[in-house]
Amino acid sequence: MADEGEEAKSNSTDRRRLEDLALVAEIAGGLAVVISVLYLAVQISDNNKLLRSQAHYNALEITQRPLEMMVATSDLAQIVFECDRRPFAVAESEWQRCKNYYLMHFNGWEYVYYQHQDGSVPVELWVGFEDYFADQIATKAGYVRFWNETAIAFAEPFRSHAAELISSNSGFGAGKSESK
Numbered sequence: 001m002a003d004e005g006e007e008a009k010s011n012s013t014d015r016r017r018l019e020d021l022a023l024v025a026e027i028a029g030g031l032a033v034v035i036s037v038l039y040l041a042v043q044i045s046d047n048n049k050l051l052r053s054q055a056h057y058n059a060l061e062i063t064q065r066p067l068e069m070m071v072a073t074s075d076l077a078q079i080v081f082e083c084d085r086r087p088f089a090v091a092e093s094e095w096q097r098c099k100n101y102y103l104m105h106f107n108g109w110e111y112v113y114y115q116h117q118d119g120s121v122p123v124e125l126w127v128g129f130e131d132y133f134a135d136q137i138a139t140k141a142g143y144v145r146f147w148n149e150t151a152i153a154f155a156e157p158f159r160s161h162a163a164e165l166i167s168s169n170s171g172f173g174a175g176k177s178e179s180k
Helices: 002-072 074-085 092-117 123-139 141-153 158-169
Strands: none
Touching: 002 074, 002 092, 002 123, 074 092, 074 141, 092 123, 092 141, 092 158, 123 141, 123 158, 141 158
């Protein structure tokens, strides 16, 4: 009987020891999950910063390309200058070159618009682009002619946004044309 009592006591001690080990393992597992979640949060934050940085770079790359073309090609610069001033007075072949230039420029603006909507670019970058395009529209008739002929190429909501900016900032009127 003494052996049975010692055996029961031993079994009770072993069970208690197993329960203690199971509790320790459960706590360790919980801590591991918490540490993994924190590590994942840091990685996501770092990746978001990297993606915002890449979006900023892409915005600059896309929107500066038309300007680089103007700097590199004096003939194009002269044609665009004329289109900016008197878009209805240029030859049709020149207008087509200008139209392609404006299309690239508007595509860049549209890209930055959607990146801003997604919160992918800094607000300051968006404000700068918006002010830049408002100035271009207010001072260069070619942008207005381009928009009147090509707005259909852009989807909503950018189309409405650009149309509103053009109608409120254009000193040239939405439907005015110059004689050739």
